[in-house]
Amino acid sequence: MLNATLPHYLFTASQSREIDRRTIEETGMDGFTLMEIAGLSAAKHLLGSDINLSHGVYLCGKGNNGGDAMVVARYLLQNEIAATLVFLSGTDNLSPDAQRNLELLQQFDDHHRIEVYESWDTLEQTEHWDFIIDGMLGTGLDSNLRGDYLEAVHWANEQDLPVASMDIPTGLHADTGQLMGACIEADYTFAFGGRKQGLYLEEGPFQTGSVLYCELPFPNSYKARCDTFLLDESWVSLEQARPGRHKYASGVLYLIAGSEGLTGAAMLAARSAWAEGLGAVILVCPRGLLPVYEIGLPSIIKKAVGNKSDDFFKPDHLPEVLDILEEKEGAVLLGPGIGRQDDTVAFINRFLPRNPRNTVIDADGLWALAQWEQWEKPRGSQWILTPHPGELSRFSDKPIKSDAHRLHFVRNFSSRRQLTILSKGMPGIIGTSSGECYLTNYDTRYFSRAGSGDVLAGKVGASLARGRAPDASCAEGLLRGKKKLDHYLTNADDLPEPRDFI
């Protein structure tokens, strides 16, 4: 099982506000103290960064996001760093904690290093600054940017200066990652008390720069309702299985795949799984395709079913296939290159309800499954579905138009159907049967392409065959695939061929 630690928790704006509220109302920890810790933590990160810090311009809203920026200004002032503060909504209606921080900042300003502008219009834009602090809007954003906020965001993005955002880049929707009219392009985002999920959805990854988690004193029990996490590669291991005393001790994967014209997909998946050090990969195939696999897959055990003239799966192969699966403990990978013949769809529809093994369903296996009106998943067996965006949308009544919608759909579908989904995309989303979702902070769309998808399915299947939990199998498969991709992207100009991933 994947086990997220606090820095990987992803919150919505309302979850975040609820945790703030409960901490303040129930523990007696006041909002001013939380703001102080948030701002101090951001200031420490800035002081430790390689940004030239001598005079910053601070864009402040009237809410607590502006208050955070003023705490940063105060700690930087203690390090002789000057500040020009611009209040986009003036200083008459600041939130109480922001107001208190403005007063404090002025008290600390012995050497007149602080300049305050009460409105955007009055800012003397000819001054020289060397960094920008974005303290305009955080979780309080409730609509597209209004008034001077829009202008200030455009201005900040045009400057050739590093920008650090308090909590969220102003203009980014904390839940969906959509741009609300315009958005700060940050170099750093300091996430206070918890990262917001919008940082990793839709446009989020392109706006945040480096996201740095700043811990706040919130009781852990208040965070327990979090159900979305950032996937961290360090949770899974890339260590290869060492073949045990018996070759079957390190896992058996049955591959039910391939049809005439699509044997390449079956071969890629088989080789990919085999490369992970499994005890055995057993390719179950229609007998007519055996000669192709004898040549292409020398190390893989082949078990043929049906007649010599069969080059795709049919319902009457079912008893033989089920008998083969009885031979040894193991997991199943169903789908790569299996095709969409009516007979094959009928075979899959009869096979899946009777298949007792933990199973990865990919490619045309998903095509068949998406047509099920009555779901018949055997009790206790664990399924992983690995759809690309087009395959995922076949399970939904409505088109899936945004990442937030995809996240919502993956969560509901995987918990309702009691299975695990690895939804390929940017980000990749792993949805579990308990309703928890894990987001990658990298693009997994490469694995949507024919070939690369088969390789990924082989790797996920290999992990499942080795007894990993379904969510960890998805994470491991992705990590192994990504390592190869990173290697090619840094060492070669062209995208790798699927076989290079094996």
Ligand SMILES: NC(=O)C1=CN([C@@H]2O[C@H](COP(=O)(O)OP(=O)(O)OC[C@H]3O[C@@H](n4cnc5c(N)ncnc54)[C@H](OP(=O)(O)O)[C@@H]3O)[C@@H](O)[C@H]2O)[C@@H](O)CC1
């Ligand atoms: N509370 C805590 O414990 C802690 C909170 N922390 C910090 O507080 C942040 C949340 O603060 P917040 O709730 O004050 O909201 P915030 O984002 O500053 O903005 C609110 C103002 O924005 C305005 N506004 C909204 N939409 C707008 C638009 N489209 N265009 C223009 N204006 C718009 C809206 O104005 P109004 O509608 O009232 O006119 C409202 O007054 C959070 O992200 C974190 O940084 C940390 O210090 C840690 C402890």
Ligand SMILES: [K+]
């Ligand atoms: K902000």
